[in-house]
Amino acid sequence: MHLKYLEMFCDAVEWRSISRAAEAQGVTQSAVSQAIQQLEKRLDLQLIDRSTRPFELTAAGRVYFEGCRTLLNSYREIEDQVKGLVHRVSGRVRIAAIYSVSLIQINETIARFRSEYPDVDVVIDFDHPAAVYQRVEEERDDIGLVSFPKSKGVFECHHWQDQPMVLVVGPQHPWYQRSQLQPAEVNGVRFVGLSPNLLIRKTIDKWFREVGISVETVHEFDNIECVKRDVESGTLAALLPEPTVRDECERGRLRSLELVGTNWSRPLGIIHRKGRELSAATRKLMDVLLDECRDDLSGRSSSTAAAGRSTES
DSSP: OOHHHHHHHHHHHHHTOHHHHHHHHTSOHHHHHHHHHHHHHHHTSOOEETTSSSOEEOHHHHHHHHHHHHHHHHHHHHHHHHHHTTTOOOEEEEEEEETTSOHHHHHHHHHHHHHHOTTEEEEEEEEOHHHHHHHHHTTSSSEEEEESOOOOTTEEEEEEEEEEEEEEEOTTSTTTTOSEEOGGGGTTOEEEEEOTTSHHHHHHHHHHHHHTOOOEEEEEESSHHHHHHHHHTSSOEEEEEHHHHHHHHHTTSOEEEEETTOOOEEEEEEEEETTOOOOHHHHHHHHHHHHHHHHHHHHHHHHHHHHHHHHHO
């Protein structure tokens, strides 16, 4: 049976979606459905239960999926070894990322990576933090991009970047024309917060307690995009990672303010299963991510130093 059919089947199972599998494979939904039907016809067994939404695997389907995934991983490893003999990098890299990783930044990085390694197919999907860890643990994705990463248990972590935290307000807020605040000024402000169960929210609460800040949390959301839209449309404030609001600030939809005397930042990391042999394509992509972060930090440090010299003169 053609390996492409197995890839379509595995993609559909991993995303629990025929449409997502079709998008990843660059084919129609009908093609994916027909591929799965061909596999079922060959086996004379039902692999998926189509009576539920999303569909569920049958007992035979679960066994078949695990075997196909192992087979495909082995096949890709062999391809890596052979192509490595002529220094070619190819294959597929699956990334699971938390929603608040800057979509613009990561898409630009992937576009540059694809231009350098055109034989590599990069697929990125966004999910909640716990789901990212689960997907990487179950090897549905090769690497995960997470905040406040943990390098323990089955996970190995590589520090990626530190994102400075800034206070954010919208055009209607009285602080919109300002560039910095003293922490004491934030005390009692009407605030948009992230959900209390998120680690970033727990860390923000801890930072506020340390400097004696108490805010009036009016709304809470489980993702940064909703927080930004709420701040943008009203007179509330929020504390968010600077890269996640950079585009809105450049467009004038938001304003970021430095909190003087604080050094708050959100660490981001790249995780993968401990002991898993990463493909050449995955290792190359990780190198690109880490190198671009170092370049960005170097560029910002130079800009800050130049700004300091200009102020001194």
